[in-house]
Amino acid sequence: MRTEPFSLSLSTPLDTAAGTIDERRGFLVRLDLDGTPGLGEATPLPGWTESLDDCEAALREVDDPETALDGDSFADAPAARHGVSLAVLDARARAAGEPLYRHLGANTRIEEVPVNATVGDGEPKETAEAAADAVNKGFPAVKVKVGARPLAEDVERFEAVRTRCPDVELRADANGAWDRETAERALSAFADHDVAFVEQPLSADELSGHTDLRGGPVGIALDEGLHEHGIDAVLDAAAADVIVIKPMALGGVDRAADAGRRAIDAGLDVVVTTTIDGAVARAAAVHLAAALPGVRASGLATRRFLDEDIRENVAPIRSGAAVVPQGKGNIPPS
Ligand SMILES: [Mg+2]
Structure with a gap:
């Protein structure tokens, strides 16, 4: 090696x-x-x-x-x-x-996996424009970063986005920024704008807090919390509707595939995302998403966060989907 x-x-x-x-x-x-x-x-x-x-x-x-x-x-x-x-x-x-995704268990050919766009913190108009741009490019889902400003302003941002983009699936990622009361108010306000789920409303150490937040029209997704507690604890606590899987943080696509399948078997939805890795790991995350039945639009459009890459044109994004490599293995070794 x-x-x-x-x-x-x-x-x-x-x-x-x-x-x-x-x-x-x-x-x-x-x-x-x-x-x-x-x-x-x-x-x-x-x-x-x-x-x-x-x-x-x-x-x-x-x-x-x-x-x-x-x-x-x-x-x-x-x-x-x-x-x-x-x-x-x-x-x-x-x-x-x-191809790797078949080796990970997919039993049919999968050409592409849907991906989400990510919109950072910004003023309502700016947020709505970035979301509209993503919709025009074909992204089926838009994730908006929240929690950096007072809740009332984040609600205004969603109002602006929903007005510009009436049909797209919207998600929020709070990265653990809120306390319980703010999270409850956020879920109730975001429901008015048909937000599908909020990622990590409370800090990663809170499991039962997330369990308590579930049950309303806006789902609860765990990202940092999954990686802190592991899939067993998340399932035992019934703490999530959706889990966000980062293969690099979970110790490999094999372990990530196992966690994903167990979540799906338990009735949860799964999103796969990279940790803004190079082309080799990003391609593997695309294979993983292809291997997980019913995977939701995933955080795999991360090449754009890099100025350069290990290899170019690997699992490119086309019309809101990552193209799944069909050669043997993950990607060609050289
Ligand atoms: Mg997240």
């Missing part, structure tokens, strides 16, 4: 729990399984995964990749595990002569 460091500059700086970053750094993982090459990507995002240094250290310790995946070598290094597990899955799918 070999690793190659890479660095991709971001088109706009990204605010994370660990501060603002202007590049995405990680490692390509290359291996060979009985003569078949496999390519993976480990792109840690502190706040969601281990640090870059810890990722590198975990990768360096790998002796036999397949054995390492079965043990707990990657207990605190989900991004490193993502890189190694993807390289292994890529090689296995390639050896089986099938």
